[in-house]
Amino acid sequence: MSVTSIGTSVKRREDKRFLTGKGNYTDDMNRPNQTHAYILRSPHAYAKIAALDVSAAKAAPGVVAIFTGDDMKVGSIPCGWQVHSKDGSPMKEPPHPPLAQGFVRHVGDQVAVIIAETYSEAKDAAELIEIDYHPLPAIADAKKALEPGAPPVWPDVAPDNLCFDWHIGDKAATDAAFEKAKWVAKLDLINNRLIPNAMEPRAAIGDYDVSNDLHTLYTTSQNPHVIRLLMGAFVLGIPESRLRVVAPDVGGGFGSKIFHYAEEAIVTWAAKQIERPVKWTAERSESFMTDAHGRDHHSHAELAMDDQGRFLGLRVATIANMGAYLSTFAPAVPTYLSGTLLAGVYTTPAIYGEVKAVFTHTVPVDAYRGAGRPETTFLLERLVDVAAEVSGIDRVELRRRNFIPPDAYPYQTPVALQYDSGDHAGCLDRALEKSDWAGFPARKAESAARGKLRGIGLSTYLEACGIAPSAVVGSLGARAALYEVGSVRVHPTGSVTVFTGTHSHGQGHETTFAQVVSDQLGIPIESIEIVHGDTDKVPFGMGTYGSRSLAVGGSAIVKAVDKIVAKGKRIAAHLLEAAEADIVFADGKFTVAGTDRSKAFGEIALAAYVPHNYPIETEEPGLEETAFYDPKNFTFPGGSHICEVEIDPDTGVTQVVRFTAVDDVGRVINPMIVEGQVQGGIVQGIGQALLENCVYSEDAQLLTGSFMDYCMPRADDVPFITVDHHTTLCTHNPLGVKGCGEVGAIGCPPAVINAVVDALKPYGVSHIDMPATPEKVWQAIQAARPAAAAE
Amino acid sequence: MTTLSVSLTVNGKKVSADVEPRTLLVQLLRENLHLTGTHVGCDTSQCGACTVHVNGDSVKSCTILAAQADGADVRTIEGLAQAGVLHAVQEAFREHHGLQCGFCTPGMVMSSADLLVKNPNPSEHEIRTWLEGNICRCTGYHNIVKAVQHAAQTLRQTAQAAE
Numbered sequence: 001m002s003v004t005s006i007g008t009s010v011k012r013r014e015d016k017r018f019l020t021g022k023g024n025y026t027d028d029m030n031r032p033n034q035t036h037a038y039i040l041r042s043p044h045a046y047a048k049i050a051a052l053d054v055s056a057a058k059a060a061p062g063v064v065a066i067f068t069g070d071d072m073k074v075g076s077i078p079c080g081w082q083v084h085s086k087d088g089s090p091m092k093e094p095p096h097p098p099l100a101q102g103f104v105r106h107v108g109d110q111v112a113v114i115i116a117e118t119y120s121e122a123k124d125a126a127e128l129i130e131i132d133y134h135p136l137p138a139i140a141d142a143k144k145a146l147e148p149g150a151p152p153v154w155p156d157v158a159p160d161n162l163c164f165d166w167h168i169g170d171k172a173a174t175d176a177a178f179e180k181a182k183w184v185a186k187l188d189l190i191n192n193r194l195i196p197n198a199m200e201p202r203a204a205i206g207d208y209d210v211s212n213d214l215h216t217l218y219t220t221s222q223n224p225h226v227i228r229l230l231m232g233a234f235v236l237g238i239p240e241s242r243l244r245v246v247a248p249d250v251g252g253g254f255g256s257k258i259f260h261y262a263e264e265a266i267v268t269w270a271a272k273q274i275e276r277p278v279k280w281t282a283e284r285s286e287s288f289m290t291d292a293h294g295r296d297h298h299s300h301a302e303l304a305m306d307d308q309g310r311f312l313g314l315r316v317a318t319i320a321n322m323g324a325y326l327s328t329f330a331p332a333v334p335t336y337l338s339g340t341l342l343a344g345v346y347t348t349p350a351i352y353g354e355v356k357a358v359f360t361h362t363v364p365v366d367a368y369r370g371a372g373r374p375e376t377t378f379l380l381e382r383l384v385d386v387a388a389e390v391s392g393i394d395r396v397e398l399r400r401r402n403f404i405p406p407d408a409y410p411y412q413t414p415v416a417l418q419y420d421s422g423d424h425a426g427c428l429d430r431a432l433e434k435s436d437w438a439g440f441p442a443r444k445a446e447s448a449a450r451g452k453l454r455g456i457g458l459s460t461y462l463e464a465c466g467i468a469p470s471a472v473v474g475s476l477g478a479r480a481a482l483y484e485v486g487s488v489r490v491h492p493t494g495s496v497t498v499f500t501g502t503h504s505h506g507q508g509h510e511t512t513f514a515q516v517v518s519d520q521l522g523i524p525i526e527s528i529e530i531v532h533g534d535t536d537k538v539p540f541g542m543g544t545y546g547s548r549s550l551a552v553g554g555s556a557i558v559k560a561v562d563k564i565v566a567k568g569k570r571i572a573a574h575l576l577e578a579a580e581a582d583i584v585f586a587d588g589k590f591t592v593a594g595t596d597r598s599k600a601f602g603e604i605a606l607a608a609y610v611p612h613n614y615p616i617e618t619e620e621p622g623l624e625e626t627a628f629y630d631p632k633n634f635t636f637p638g639g640s641h642i643c644e645v646e647i648d649p650d651t652g653v654t655q656v657v658r659f660t661a662v663d664d665v666g667r668v669i670n671p672m673i674v675e676g677q678v679q680g681g682i683v684q685g686i687g688q689a690l691l692e693n694c695v696y697s698e699d700a701q702l703l704t705g706s707f708m709d710y711c712m713p714r715a716d717d718v719p720f721i722t723v724d725h726h727t728t729l730c731t732h733n734p735l736g737v738k739g740c741g742e743v744g745a746i747g748c749p750p751a752v753i754n755a756v757v758d759a760l761k762p763y764g765v766s767h768i769d770m771p772a773t774p775e776k777v778w779q780a781i782q783a784a785r786p787a788a789a790a791e
Numbered sequence: 792m793t794t795l796s797v798s799l800t801v802n803g804k805k806v807s808a809d810v811e812p813r814t815l816l817v818q819l820l821r822e823n824l825h826l827t828g829t830h831v832g833c834d835t836s837q838c839g840a841c842t843v844h845v846n847g848d849s850v851k852s853c854t855i856l857a858a859q860a861d862g863a864d865v866r867t868i869e870g871l872a873q874a875g876v877l878h879a880v881q882e883a884f885r886e887h888h889g890l891q892c893g894f895c896t897p898g899m900v901m902s903s904a905d906l907l908v909k910n911p912n913p914s915e916h917e918i919r920t921w922l923e924g925n926i927c928r929c930t931g932y933h934n935i936v937k938a939v940q941h942a943a944q945t946l947r948q949t950a951q952a953a954e
Contacts, residue, residue: 009888011885011886011888012885012888014893015884015885015890015893016877016885017893018890018893018896018897019868019877019881019884019885019890019893019896019900020828020868020869020871020872020877020881021826021827021828021829021867021868021869021897022828022869023828023893023894025827025830025894027827027831028821028827120811120813197928198892198894198928199830199832199838199840199892199894199895199926199927199928199929200830200832200892200894201831201832249892249893250892251830251832251892251893251894251895252891252892252894252928252929254928283834284832284833284834284835284838285834505892506891506892506893506929507891508891672888673888675888676888676891676929676930676933676934677891679930679931679933679934680891680928680929680930680931681931682931683930683931683932683933684928684931706833706834706835706837707833707835707837707838707926708835708837712926712928713931713932714919714922714923714926714932715918715919715920715922715923715925715927715932715935715936716916716919716920716922716923718931718932718933720915720933720936720937721931721933744931
């Protein structure tokens with residue numbers, strides 16, 4: 001009898017430690033003889049450091065050492081992706097020193113590290129450091145940074161602030177499509193800048209073993225091997241064999257903990273200088289001004305349609321803010337993670353996209369949940385609603401007319417990607433039904449009776465994740481590969497330890513991956529341990545981001561288990577005196593086909609470790625296998641999101657009252673975990689659409705530097721979220737999975753804004769930029785009122 | 792630096808420590824008592840990750856000085872389960888997937904447990920309003936609210952059975 005937990009909501013194995021206060025986050029750890037670091041940061045957006053005097057601070061109580069850029073002369077924090085401009089020239093790539101070298105280029109830039117016996121002593125001593133800053137003109141707005149005469153962030157490297165000027169698609173064919181258009185929809189929009197705000201602030205502990213010249217870094221990372229590679233090879237010159245990176249329990253990431261940050265290099269380097277462990281934990285204010293921000297795109301988009309509303313061509317020009325330094329994946333976000341998705345779920349035959357990436361005196365901008373795909377999805381799904389207005393075709397019908405039909409798969413888009421599977425009409429139908437789209441007029445009337453404006457909006461989206469064949473991303477500028485590693489160690493008594501190069505910081509890998517292995521080996525979940533987050537334990541890995549953990553990391557584990565089963569069959573054939581080809585493995589037993597002669601999985605494990613009766617001439621003892629899985633393609637989750645909002649016209653307050661998501665994430669291993677991922681992503685999407693906004697002043701001072709100023713979604717801002725699935729399987733990975741971590745944040749924002757615009761239609765509102773705050777909505781209503789009154 | 796001597800009860804045990812006057816209760820718990828289940832997620836008393844019970848009320852332990860807790864009875868997430876049995880709120884969070892990364896969880900659980908003492912039968916709106924001071928970035932609150940609803944039901948049933 002076959003028992004599988006695939007498709008069932010197995011309760012999470014990690015929960016007990018988190019629920020009883022026994023989690024082990026970086027800041028919970030303390031090393032013997034540990035010191036504490038405070039990092040002195042720039043209060044200026046751009047300044048020359050004319051003089052820096054640390055002598056008084058060095059004499060302060062408890063201070064162990066103080067280091068500045070003059071002391072820490074190391075390599076530059078590298079960027080992991082090189083984009084080329086239209087003319088073939090490489091992007092402008094300025095240096096990124098961990099501690100400032102004469103200049104600071106954004107508020108929060110690292111100037112000095114003060115190391116003391118206690119954190120309070122380090123912080124107190126920092127106040128005694130004398131710095132003579134010569135402030136320089138600064139700029140935060142990417143559009144204005146491109147204007148002639150704008151203050152340059154890098155006068156020598158990029159005097160015009162342009163990092164690269166990239167394009168994708170066929171300009172001539174797209175221009176020709178617009179010549180034939182019956183209707184053209186046009187839209188200018190801003191994808192608002194966000195601050196990720198994982199609830200655990202970043203932290204890092206550097207430890208140095210003098211006697212063996214070994215470094216250990218404990219850090220809040222989504223990808224410890226990547227940090228080891230970037231920091232070891234490029235910044236500090238430490239070989240991998242002498243550098244261990246541990247990412248223990250990590251309290252959320254959402255992209256912000258992918259990147260290699262200066263503080264990791266600072267504590268690792270400083271620990272060697274003082275031969276004591278150095279611990280640093282960000283205060284939330286530091287998170288706001290140092291964690292890589294997300295989004296911040298300004299776009300102009302145009303969609304050409306024929307007289308039936310069929311999309312003929314799409315033109316998009318985007319200005320993307322890179323911040324002051326190029327963060328790890330930053331150049332890929334507005335380009336290969338964004339421009340390649342401009343087809344969306346539609347058969348648009350001609351597409352041309354341009355992106356100008358711009359330096360500003362702000363925190364680096366990089367991947368944040370969805371990374372490029374939310375930006376494109378917001379643009380497309382807003383534009384399609386505008387197209388519906390322009391053409392007079394119903395917005396649902398217009399989408400249907402342009403969907404890529406299921407029988408067109410695999411579908412080659414005009415912008416590089418080849419989608420493997422999807423059923424967009426199927427997702428939409430189910431979402432319309434689950435959301436009771438047809439019943440909306442009655443609900444709108446009920447709201448109106450209470451003096452409220454009700455609107456409904458939808459988005460039909462597709463995204464690319466599980467990134468991707470290494471050779472492909474290499475040709476697109478990635479400086480690393482994007483395979484994943486799984487290693488399976490079967491112990492002598494049949495229990496199993498699985499090592500994965502992905503990292504779980506909320507996703508529940510300890511449960512989901514165990515379900516996959518349990519299913520494949522026919523052994524109980526309780527016999528399987530999942531290990532991640534330690535470069536000394538896991539052979540290698542690229543980590544968790546881009547919804548890749550199950551699609552790429554899970555596939556690597558499946559491949560490693562395949563090797564275990566293959567070896568097990570050879571051992572079983574010997575023990576059962578049968579031909580290897582006659583051995584079948586099912587339900588945890590190796591059986592001679594057509595007989596009742598079998599060996600349990602545990603018996604084979606024992607034989608492998610106690611090889612008394614064993615095919616020793618052809619098989620090594622032991623039972624442990626590793627697989628590197630390089631994906632054959634991206635995976636393409638998609639779906640339909642439908643949002644209903646109610647607006648109070650007197651206050652402008654917008655409340656999301658219903659939200660329905662029908663997603664196609666491929667095979668679902670644990671429905672409970674998938675629903676949680678989708679709901680969480682949707683609320684981040686609602687946050688972007690209605691609440692969250694990172695604001696800089698004209699001269700690049702960060703105005704939203706705390707939870708008092710930056711509006712995070714709270715429990716009373718959101719409703720229950722209805723989540724359902726309409727599944728097509730991924731065709732090219734062994735599990736048929738697509739990924740679910742980002743779909744919520746990608747599909748949601750346009751559905752919310754389309755609903756807000758729908759609600760405000762009586763006031764002639766055709767677009768509203770995110771976040772649709774009460775003030776913005778109220779202003780839009782007020783602007784329309786005189787006109788309405790005059791009619 | 793002058794220090795103050797504070798004595799309090801934490802999770803049923805009498806403890807005392809010498810602390811700086813500026814030491815926050817959360818620092819005392821994490822750094823002196825090594826009770827690291829109580830987390831620090833912000834520096835403006837907004838996020839609620841540090842919520843503990845002080846004399847039976849949920850309090851953000853970053854908002855009070857250790858000295859103010861002198862003589863108090865403090866309970867942290869480590870002291871909520873009794874004799875290895877999870878509190879109904881902890882059990883409901885596990886059952887209904889009310890946590891993902893786990894970082895906000897101790898504060899969410901402590902806050903929710905206090906709510907259910909003060910209001911054994913809260914509406915969805917009352918739960919959401921009560922939890923307004925606890926920020927979660929992972930779950931979208933959906934399963935947290937569900938968990939609190941189910942914990943409320945469990946606790947009411949337990950109370951009825953005891954009558």
